[in-house]
Amino acid sequence: MSYRGVRESAHDPTWGLESKMKSLTNQDIRFSTAPMMDWTDRHCRFFHRLMSRRARLYTEMLTTGAVIFGDRERLLGFDPAERPLALQLGGADPGELAKAARIAEPFGYDEINLNVGCPSDRVRNGAFGACLMLRPDLVGDCVKAMKDAVALPVTVKCRIGVDDQEPRAALFALAERVVAAGGDALIVHARKAWLAGLSPKENRDVPPLDYALVHELKRAFPSVPIAINGGIETIEQMRAQLEHVDGVMIGRAAYHNPELLLEVDPSLFGEAAPLADGFAAVEAFIPYIEAQLRRGERLSSMTRHMLGLFAGKPGARAFRRRLAGEAVRPGAGVEVLLSATDEVSRAMARMAEAASA
Ligand SMILES: Cc1cc2nc3c(=O)[nH]c(=O)nc-3n(C[C@H](O)[C@H](O)[C@H](O)COP(=O)(O)O)c2cc1C
Numbered sequence: 001m002s003y004r005g006v007r008e009s010a011h012d013p014t015w016g017l018e019s020k021m022k023s024l025t026n027q028d029i030r031f032s033t034a035p036m037m038d039w040t041d042r043h044c045r046f047f048h049r050l051m052s053r054r055a056r057l058y059t060e061m062l063t064t065g066a067v068i069f070g071d072r073e074r075l076l077g078f079d080p081a082e083r084p085l086a087l088q089l090g091g092a093d094p095g096e097l098a099k100a101a102r103i104a105e106p107f108g109y110d111e112i113n114l115n116v117g118c119p120s121d122r123v124r125n126g127a128f129g130a131c132l133m134l135r136p137d138l139v140g141d142c143v144k145a146m147k148d149a150v151a152l153p154v155t156v157k158c159r160i161g162v163d164d165q166e167p168r169a170a171l172f173a174l175a176e177r178v179v180a181a182g183g184d185a186l187i188v189h190a191r192k193a194w195l196a197g198l199s200p201k202e203n204r205d206v207p208p209l210d211y212a213l214v215h216e217l218k219r220a221f222p223s224v225p226i227a228i229n230g231g232i233e234t235i236e237q238m239r240a241q242l243e244h245v246d247g248v249m250i251g252r253a254a255y256h257n258p259e260l261l262l263e264v265d266p267s268l269f270g271e272a273a274p275l276a277d278g279f280a281a282v283e284a285f286i287p288y289i290e291a292q293l294r295r296g297e298r299l300s301s302m303t304r305h306m307l308g309l310f311a312g313k314p315g316a317r318a319f320r321r322r323l324a325g326e327a328v329r330p331g332a333g334v335e336v337l338l339s340a341t342d343e344v345s346r347a348m349a350r351m352a353e354a355a356s357a
C-alpha cells in the first residue's frame with residue numbers, strides 16, 4: 001500500500017489532526033546540537049540538556065528499517081527531560097519514512113529530521129543520506145509523506161552538494177522541493193560530500209566550507225527557518241552566523257567541550273545558565289547515572305560523553321585518563337567519576353595557591 005493509502009486508512013490515528021499540526025519558529029532552531037552516530041545517544045543528550053535548557057537536541061540517525069523492525073523502546077525511548085528533541089531518520093522510501101515517523105511520534109519527539117548528508121558506505125549502499133542530494137524530487141516526496149503521516153514538524157539536514165554537483169544549483173533545487181513539500185526547516189552542513197574517495201571522517205573536514213552560499217539560501221527563502229552547520233566552534237562564531245541565518249547547529253565542538261553549552265542560554269537566549277560550571281554538571285548528572293547503573297547500564301556508557309569536560313583546565317588530562325581507564329571496569333560506580341573530578345579540583349586549587357604565593 002502506498003503511503004497515501006496508509007494515511008487514508010480508517011485506523012489512522014492522525015486522521016483529522018491537520019488543525020493540530022505543529023510548526024517550527026526561527027527561535028526553535030536558534031541553537032542545536034548535531035546528530036552524531038554513536039555519540040548523541042540518550043545518555044549524551046541527557047547530559048547536554050543539563051547544561052542548556054534551550055538547545056534543540058538531535059538523536060543519532062536511525063534507519064527506517066531499524067525503527068520498523070528493531071526494538072523500538074530501546075531505539076526510540078528517551079527521558080522527557082531531553083526535549084526539545086528531534087529524531088533523525090535515514091531512509092529514501094517515502095512509505096517507509098512515513099511509517100517510521102508514525103511509529104516515533106507517540107514517543108514524544110518534537111521534530112522528525114531526514115538525513116540528506118551522511119556519506120558513509122552503509123548509507124551509500126542503502127542509497128540514502130548524502131546521495132539524496134542527487135534526487136531532490138525524491139526528497140520532496142519523502143518530506144511530503146512524513147508531513148502527511150504525522151503532526152510533527154519535518155525538517156531536512158543536507159549538504160551543499162555531492163561530488164561534481166554545482167553547489168548553488170544542487171542546494172537551491174533541494175530547498176525548493178523541501179519547501180514545496182511542506183518541510184518546516186532546513187539545516188545545511190555547509191560543505192559538499194564526496195561520495196567516492198573520502199572517508200566519512202574526511203568528509204567532515206576536507207571539502208571546503210561555503211557559509212556564504214547558505215546565507216544566500218536564507219535570503220532566497222526568507223520565511224523558511226534555516227540553520228547552518230559545519231566548523232562552528234565559538235559563541236562569537238555562532239553570533240556572527242546568526243546575523244545571516246536563523247540557527248546554528250554545533251556538533252564536534254559541543255561534544256568535545258560540553259562546557260560550551262553552558263554559554264548558550266546566556267549568550268544566545270539572554271537567559272541564565274542552568275548550572276554554574278562543569279563541577280555542577282557532574283553533580284547534576286549523578287542521580288541520572290545512579291538510576292542508569294541500577295538498571296544495569298555500565299558507568300562508561302554515561303561517562304564516555306564527559307571526557308571533554310574541563311577541557312583546557314588544569315587536571316583535565318588526569319580526569320580523562322581516570323574516567324577512560326576506570327569507568328569501563330565491571331561494577332564501576334559514581335565514586336570513579338567523583339575521584340576523577342577531584343583531580344581537577346585539586347589541580348585548580350594547586351594552581352590558585354601557586355598564583356597567590
Ligand atoms: C561521530 C559523528 C557522527 C555523525 N553522525 C551523523 C548522523 O548520524 N547524522 C548526520 O546528519 N550527521 C552526522 N554527523 C555529522 C554532524 O551532524 C555534523 O554535520 C558535522 O560533524 C559537522 O558539524 P561540526 O563541524 O559542528 O561537527 C556525524 C558527525 C560525527 C563527528
